[in-house]
Amino acid sequence: MAEYRPEEIESKWQKVWEERGIFRVSEDPDKPKYYVLEMFPYPSGRIHMGHVRNYTIGDVIARYKRMRGFNVLHPMGWDAFGLPAENAALKHGVHPADWTYDNIDYMRRQLRRLGFSYDWIRELATCDHEYYRHEQLFFIQMLERGLAYRKKTLVNWCPSCHTVLANEQVEDGACWRCGTEVIQREMEGWFFRITAYAEELLAGLEKLRGKWPEKVLTMQRNWIGKSEGAEIEFAVEGFPERITVFTTRPDTLYGVTFLSLSPEHPMAERLAERAGLTQALADFRERCRRARREIEEGLAEKEGLFLEAHAIHPLTGARVPIFAANFVLMEYGTGAVMAVPAHDQRDFEFAKKYGLPIKVVIQPEDRDLDPEQLEEAYEAPGIMVNSGPFTGLPSEDAKRAVVEHLEKEGLGRRRVTYRLRDWGVSRQRYWGCPIPVIYCDRCGIVPEKPENLPVKLPLNAQLDEAGRSPLPKLESFVKTTCPRCGGPARRETDTFDTFVESSWYFARFACPEAKDPLDREKAHYWLPVDQYIGGIEHAILHLLYARFFTRVLRDLGYLDLDEPFERLLTQGMVIKEPYRCPKHGWLYPEEVSPEGTCLKEGCGEKVIVGRPEKMSKSKCNVVDPDEMIRRYGADTVRLFMLFAAPPERDLEWSDHGIEGAYRFLKRLYQLVKERAGELWEVKAYAGDGRDLSPELRALRRKTHQTIRKVTQDLEERLHFNTAIAAVMELINFLEDTLKKVSPNEPALQPVLKETLRTVVLLLAPMTPHLCEELWEALGEEGLISEAAWPSFDEEAAREEEVTIVVQVNGKVRDNLRLPPGADEETVREAALASPKVKRHIEGKTIRKVVFVPGRLINFVVA
RNA sequence: GCCGAGGUGGCGGAAUUGGUAGACGCGCUGGAUUCAGGAUCCAGUGGGGAUACCCCCGUGCGGGUUCGAGUCCCGCCCUCGGCACCA
Helix, strand or coil: CCCCCHHHHHHHHHHHHHHHCCCCCCCCCCCCEEEEEECCCCCCCCCCHHHHHHHHHHHHHHHHHHHCCCEEECCCCECCCCHHHHHHHHHHCCCHHHHHHHHHHHHHHHHHHCCCCCCHHHCCECCCHHHHHHHHHHHHHHHHCCCEEEEEEEEEEECCCCEEECHHHEECCEECCCCCECEEEEEEEEEECHHHHHHHHHHHHHHHECCECHHHHHHHHHHHCEEEEEEEEEEECCCCCEEEEEECCHHHHHHCCEEEECCCCHHHHHHHHHHCCHHHHHHHHHHHHHCHHHHHCCCCCCCEEEEEEEEECCCCCCEEEEEEECCCCCCCCCCEEEECCCCCHHHHHHHHHHCCCCCCCEECCCCCCCCCCCCCCCCCCCEECCCHHHCCCEHHHHHHHHHHHHHHHCCEEEEEEECCCCEECEECCCCCCECCEEEECCCEEEECCHHHCCCCCCCCCCCCCCCCCCHHHCHHHHEEECCCCCCEEEECCCEECCCCHHHCHHHHCCCCCCCCCCCHHHHHHHCCEEEEEEEHHHCCHHHHHHHHHHHHHHHCCCCCCCCCEEEEEEECCEEECCEEECCCEEECHHHECCCCEECHHHCCCECEECCCEECCHHHCCCCCHHHHHHHHCHHHHHHHHHHCCCCCCCEECCHHHHHHHHHHHHHHHHHHHHHHHHHCCCCCCCCCCCCCCHHHHHHHHHHHHHHHHHHHHHHHHCCHHHHHHHHHHHHHHHHHHHHHCCCCCCCHHHHHHHHHHHHHHHHCCCCHHHHHHHHHHCCCCCCHHHCCCCCCCHHHHCCCCEEEEEEECCEEEEEEEECCCCCHHHHHHHHHHCHHHHHHHCCCCEEEEEEECCCEEEEEEC
């Protein structure tokens, strides 16, 4: 019996694909285009199961669309700048470039072994100056348009990575990469004006409804954080300047009893100076910066510093004290808040702590608020009280009325504020794209001339042992001449956030050889990406930056689209249960006995099996793709990744599960190989089925039903697990049929050929190597990778008989096999003839009959 | 606290529009084959009662709508994810 040898089959077909270059694409006006993209990997060394899953899903879509006649762009590249390269360099004494390129070579081989249908000609690595030079040009152009700028501000500093992080890159107050708590630090750096696009980025989400996961849309919406309200100006006693506050509750204006300023607010500084509190304020500001994490998590108690100054209420003229408060952020709104303790919980707590007055200006309908008795702020709407001319209005209406009044008086205006902050892109790191600006003592900040690009990252740098960037000390890099005046000048030594590279790589894939950053025509042909696939961890980060950058490139004239990714699939993680011994800690599966005891040093302790979680080396619950490919072959690994769960859900790794996938492929291989000889020259059945025996007609029906089912699952839902299940069902059905049908039946071989041919075609996007092999064995022409997707015959798929469920009082009592068109009368008679039904009806009256044609009949009796 | 997703056999998961709950796979049980193990093949496999026909119960919990609810409505519990002093 033929033995399934995946390693032979797989290398054979990978070579054929490679030699014939069948996955290379170019623009073809005669075919509809389809661009499938998976988030490109960071070349960390080896691919992990998460990559395998991500890229398998993408490959199935690419191969399927190709079979459907699309001109498919399916590229792959490397997100090759980043900190791990520098860390590895320090640890192993290799240069980040060597480390990165070695990893790329290894990982490329791994991807090839999995049989992914990439157009490798388009491969790119972002650390290549032929890639990042274009990004430097974008930056210069952004600078001209004010979309990039430099400012000094409080930034998130990761002490372990020795660099600044953008707000999006801080999770729960910690660095997203290494988990170290970030500290607040005042620094100069470069920013991209993403806030200029806040409204457009928010509005664009609407168009993605139904095409992106709702969850991602919600997360982005929250992150942008639009809120509508008003700016209101307060005069300051003894000062010419006014303090402008932002509020979403102008209706509570009459309830203001004090103002809170951010400790970073310039006015706080001025007031403190006058009151001789400069040192006190500086200390307070320092404390707030240090405790930022606690403050943001709401753990820190509210704290304030009275600045011994008063503001004048714009409408009542009342004197209200001014505080610096630890919970007021300089970066949001105006950095100043009007405090309404009766109707804002934060202000309430602050007022209680410092004994400040509480003034009720909104009354709920069902009770009376007494400021003396309040235990928490009343934040809901109600009826205005103590509010001058606005008293008696519903608070929701008063919001507008108050603002209109202020606008008339020149004391305030409507204002929309976003939570989104500008994107800080400066990184104090070596292994990244140099920011192409020069500092000249005479001319100030000067961008590099476009013709001098790229500003190459020097590869001769000696890495600093403490992990700091060597660039500032590298004279040959820093020392330069000013592009404007020709005098001596210094280069910027910060590099870009690596998210800048990944913000436009999908566009470069459309025209990787273009001399210009992008070839408008090619980009226009290929973009947008029709299907993008990647992890949910980039719900905000990469996906928001890429949406922003696409719009910038549009406004710079490079692209003519708004949204880069038409459809988005966020695949779940690959997870596995970890094992832990009370004495020896985390264990590898092979360190656990079949009885569930620890095998380390003859320990014998009962092993604790954790709930499945993300694979990580530290918990010893990783599965190595190389090892699995070696054991079972790429097709089996791919099949299991697709079969074990629908793509958006987490996938639990199972050693038994992958065995099952292997078993299935082996069975299919043997089935086809056994029959291949006799079927070689047989033509697939092409009749109308009337000449077939009932068994063969049924097999044919199942075949066409399966084509329909698999097509739907791949086309509409991307639910590969149910598609595979359907093919398995077909094979089970085929084997049952073979047992029932005489081998001499003349139509057997054509029908069998049709079925096997179909099975192989349907599985081809998922397990391409095996299917090429079986396609060839069946005597079919050409490569299955280039074959057309099968179409189904509606007539052949139609059931000759349908199952009609018979219920009595809603309980299933029997089922009938009848022709699909059977009318109520026929069904009713057949149903009443059934003894199983009779038993439940006898002696009772039929009150009602519910008939659903082709499905069911229900007798309601009493 | 707010928002979102989810809760179905021993396990991963099906059930696309309110119409036979548990497809497909794993595991398990029994049998065949084998010196034996493995591999393979066959049969069974939600729970309970009867072991012959059948009957009752069953999709997190409690209500409801309906001839009929995993699916719709109301209330609650639990798990996971995101956001959270953003004025």
